[in-house]
Amino acid sequence: MAKKSSQSVEEFDFNNVETLLQYLDDQKRILPRRMTELSIKSQRRLTKAVKRARILGLLPFVIQVEY
Numbered sequence: 736m737a738k739k740s741s742q743s744v745e746e747f748d749f750n751n752v753e754t755l756l757q758y759l760d761d762q763k764r765i766l767p768r769r770m771t772e773l774s775i776k777s778q779r780r781l782t783k784a785v786k787r788a789r790i791l792g793l794l795p796f797v798i799q800v801e802y
Contacts, residue, residue, distance in 0.1 A: 745777065747784035752793050755785055763798050 788794040
C-alpha cells in the first residue's frame with residue numbers, strides 16, 4: 736500500500752476511479768486513516784466518494800479472495 740502524504744490535499748471525486756483505487760486494499764475495502772495518513776476531513780470525503788462510486792457501479796462493494 737502506498738502511503739499518501741497528509742501535505743497533499745486531494746479533492747476526491749467519485750468519477751475519478753484511479754485515485755480512489757489507491758486508497759482501497761486488495762479486497763476493495765477503504766484503508767483506515769492510520770494507513771492513508773489523511774486528515775479527518777479528507778478521510779470523510781474519501782469515504783463519501785467511494786460509497787457514491789460503489790452505488791453507481793463504478794467500484795465493486797467487496798471482492799472475496801480465495802486462499
